[in-house]
Amino acid sequence: MDLDTTSSTAEYDRLIARHHAMRLRRQILAPAPAFAAAPGDGAHGRTGDRTHDDSYGGTCDGARDAAADQRLILGALGLVTPFADLIDHLYAFMFRRRPFLRALFPESMEFQQVHLERMFEYLIEHLDQPGRLSATLAQLGRDHRKLGVRPVHYEAFEEALREAIRLRAGARWTVELEGAWVRMLRFGVRSMVAGAESALTEPPYWHATVVGHERRRADLAVVRVRTGEPYPYRAGQYGTVEHPLLPHTWRQYSMGCAPRADNELEFHVRRTGPGGVSEALVEHTAVGERLRLGPPRGTLMPEDDTRDLLLVAGGTGLAPMKAIVEELVEHRPRGRRVHLFVGARARADLYDWPALAELGGRKPWLELIPVADDAAAGPRGRLAEAVSRAGDWSEHLACVSGPAGLVDEVRTRLAASGLPPTRIHHDPVLARL
Structure with a gap:
């Protein structure tokens, strides 16, 4: 082991030791459950000093402070953007x-x-809503x-972010600008740490063995896996998957079936x-492969909403909709009707249609509507247009899944036709990362 490696390892050990010491200190001083302290507590922060205060809280004063920081960051955004350059400097320094x-x-x-660029955009856009933002970041x-x-x-x-901001802003750097960015970051960190510590009783990931791999098209596969321990998801949710060929690289995929025993x-x-x-999952995965979820x-x-249901799926956005339909087959509120629109460029792209047709063949409460560009597949036209033309959805609950552009188009058309936006559900942009 060379001297540089030894030095780095020793520094890492010191950081971890400091983390445990800080956690013990928090437990002693605040034995009741509370948000975890943000990095720098006790080293940089001082009570009442807004330059270092990292807690917006849920009060009106907290929301005003967050909104003030949002205005300051937005007003000077040109000094630190494009985010790609800021992030290059950040990682290089770190x-x-x-x-x-x-x-x-x-x-x-x-x-x-790209993930971090979107994270910065999301933080800034929602900083004036700290309560909502905190809940999203806790899950993250x-x-x-x-x-x-x-x-x-x-x-x-945080240390690297400070350095990157100073480098990008140059002579126009100010203490106020850096302080706003650091407060935003620390608020995000508090929320994420709180979410992590609230889940200490569950595994950080699950091992899964591939038990089936079906190529439905040249570019598409349905991958079936089995976990050693129960994977506690609900129909409509998604998980991240790591393949052994790409360590530390995780991507999001929706579960395509309801939970099974x-x-x-x-x-x-x-x-x-x-x-x-x-x-890797489509081309280089076989039965017996071990993945992590x-x-x-x-x-x-x-x-908690039992209205009639409108489901709209584009591409592999069909996966969560199929899971929802499977769950409703077993646990459907009495009288609830379901309309499922599935979009594809051509009939051949409706890769899971036989399974859907079999699932809904004897279910009078379920209507399946394929939308493709060839007449043989059913009603023609773009998916969003087909949905908006098909009926009055203003009293329904809608769930939309698929490419981001499709989701946005369907949401816009449904809202314009009278369906309240609060009843149009989709995975948030941040969660798609």
């Missing part, structure tokens, strides 16, 4: 200063950088446990490009 952290990231950083923190991230690692991230579940995977997780996420299907 890995140079703390090289041991590089092992937590995948070999290719391209997807990670719960999911991040599978990456081996500890609260102390965020301290290194034998711990078996399926994913519908379309190959989206070369060298990624989707290619992150915690289930998403709230596509509300439990």
